[in-house]
Amino acid sequence: MARAYPSDKIKSPVHLSIGQEAASVGVCAALEPEDVVFxxxxxxxxxxxxxxxxxxxxxxxxxxxxxxxxxxxxxxHLIGTEVGMHGASAVVGTTIANAIGHAYALKYQKKNALVVxxxxxxxxEEGVFGESLNFAVLKQLPIIFVCENNQxxxxxxxxxxxxxxxxxxxAEAYGIPAERIEHGDVLYLYERIKALAPKVRGGGPHFLxxxxxxxxxxxxxxxxxxxxxxTEDEMHPWVENDQxxxxxxxxxxxxxxxxxxxxxxxxxxAFAFAESSPVPPAEELYADIFKESHS
Ligand SMILES: Cc1ncc(C[n+]2csc(CCOP(=O)(O)OP(=O)(O)O)c2C)c(N)n1
Ligand SMILES: [Mg+2]
Numbered sequence: 024m025a026r027a028y029p030s031d032k033i034k035s036p037v038h039l040s041i042g043q044e045a046a047s048v049g050v051c052a053a054l055e056p057e058d059v060v061f062x063x064x065x066x067x068x069x070x071x072x073x074x075x076x077x078x079x080x081x082x083x084x085x086x087x088x089x090x091x092x093x094x095x096x097x098x099x100h101l102i103g104t105e106v107g108m109h110g111a112s113a114v115v116g117t118t119i120a121n122a123i124g125h126a127y128a129l130k131y132q133k134k135n136a137l138v139v140x141x142x143x144x145x146x147x148e149e150g151v152f153g154e155s156l157n158f159a160v161l162k163q164l165p166i167i168f169v170c171e172n173n174q175x176x177x178x179x180x181x182x183x184x185x186x187x188x189x190x191x192x193x194a195e196a197y198g199i200p201a202e203r204i205e206h207g208d209v210l211y212l213y214e215r216i217k218a219l220a221p222k223v224r225g226g227g228p229h230f231l232x233x234x235x236x237x238x239x240x241x242x243x244x245x246x247x248x249x250x251x252x253x254t255e256d257e258m259h260p261w262v263e264n265d266q267x268x269x270x271x272x273x274x275x276x277x278x279x280x281x282x283x284x285x286x287x288x289x290x291x292x293a294f295a296f297a298e299s300s301p302v303p304p305a306e307e308l309y310a311d312i313f314k315e316s317h318s
Contacts, residue, residue, distance in 0.1 A: 024084065025244035027294065036088035042238035042258075045266040046171045047072040050139055053220065057126055057136040061118040064099035065237075066111035067173075069141055074106035074218050080230035081293040087300035094303045099150065115176075116149030117141065119168075123155045126164035126254030130226060137165040137223045145176030154263040156197040159228040167223055168230045169195065173237045178252040194230035201230035201259075210243025233258070236261035273306045 025041075027033055040047070043065070051060065051072035062069040077089065083090030083100050092100050099113040109125060112118050122140035129136050146152060147170060160164050163273055171188050175183045181188045191201035204212060212233065219229050236258055238246035248255050271279060 025087040025239070028244040029095040032298070033084045033098070034062075035084065035099060036242045037084065038065040038242050038245065039099045039239045039244065040065050042261060042265075043171055043173060043235045044068045044072075045207045045212065046141070046169060046235055048266075049209040050141075050167075050169055050216050051175045054103070054107070054139065054215045055220075056107060057134075058139065058220075059109050059122075059129075059136065060141060061109050061122040061140045062101075063118065063143055063146070064100045064110040064111060065114045065223070067157070069111070070101040070103060070270070073103065073108040075101065075103040075108050077289060077293040078296040079103070081297040082300050083263075085297040086302060087297055088303040088307070089296065089300040093307065095307075095311070098239045111250045116146040116151045117148065118142070119149075119155045120151050122166060123158055123164065124165040125153050126159065127162060129165055130162065136222055137167065137220060137249065139167045139169055141169045141171060142172060143176065144170060144172040144181050144190060145184070148176075148184060153193075153197070156194060156199060156228070156230075164228055165223050165226055165227040166228045167219065168199070168228065170230070171235050171256075172232050173235050175237065175241070175253065177241045178250065180252070186195070191230065194232075199228050199230045200213075201232065203232040203234065205234050205267060207233060207235050207261075207264065209270065210218070222255035226236075238262070268307045 024033065024037060026035060027083065028103050047068035060073050067080065071077065079089065079091035082100060083092055083094060083096060083101060086097065090096045091103050096102065100111055101110060102110045110118060110121065111114060122138050126138040129138065136214055153194045172190060176184060187193065191203050194201035223229055238258060239245060274282065
């Protein structure tokens with residue numbers, strides 16, 4: 024994506040999740056197919072981890088009709104309800120309330136599934152965050168909140184934005200058990216979700232703050248250390264602790280080489296698919312705007 028970006032064929036702002044993959048992968052690998060996730064505009068890792076289709080994702084970035092939102096959503100609005108990825112939004116914090124609504128429906132319908140709401144540390148400053156946590160605990164909803172704390176909202180560090188920069192303490196204040204995962208360990212996260220899921224399915228929210236780090240700039244394909252709001256030294260430990268690299272070295276050489284070849288082929292096929300797909304026809308302009316258009 025970063026390589027394709029300068030071609031201007033990607034028709035929407037792109038917020039890369041490079042460096043933050045562990046949260047999506049560790050959580051989603053431990054979920055059941057009927058479990059549902061909601062995310063943010065930084066949603067590539069989440070969409071793929073929940074089983075989203077790579078071709079449909081790249082086509083969506085290109086604004087093509089074969090995209091997962093029929094080319095109308097772009098990078099920030101990936102969706103795949105068939106795999107339980109129920110959407111993402113450019114508007115910070117909004118999908119927390121969507122996730123609450125879905126969890127309430129599951130409870131009401133006595134379904135045995137759960138919802139995971141992913142959001143950034145910046146979203147915890149929105150009013151909807153507090154309202155949603157309160158409702159979740161009041162109704163004992165089957166929901167896991169996952170705050171992907173990369174410490175920045177655009178270019179501003181958490182310590183310069185929050186009077187009490189302790190997200191777990193705020194969740195606990197609402198009566199929700201909360202824990203911080205410092206090291207972003209993908210396997211630990213997987214085990215925690217496996218252990219928590221049965222309890223949450225029965226009803227009762229849980230809160231996880233997963234520490235992580237965004238390697239690229241807030242939006243776009245580059246690194247932005249020249250701006251001075253953060254340093255490369257700060258990123259260094261996270262690169263050392265890269266969970267993608269860690270998993271890679273757990274796979275033996277020949278198998279790894281084969282996997283890497285398959286992945287490269289899959290990526291090339293997805294870009295070729297996006298390139299060759301048509302843009303939505305003009306008559307699509309008013310389709311899918313209102314719910315009534317589906318019925
Ligand atoms: C309601 C709202 N306010 C402000 C913005 C502008 N904005 C876009 S991204 C962002 C930072 C959000 O940071 P965080 O939730 O930590 O997510 P991250 O980008 O770090 O993944 C802001 C303030 C917005 N999109 N929506
Ligand atoms: Mg952030």
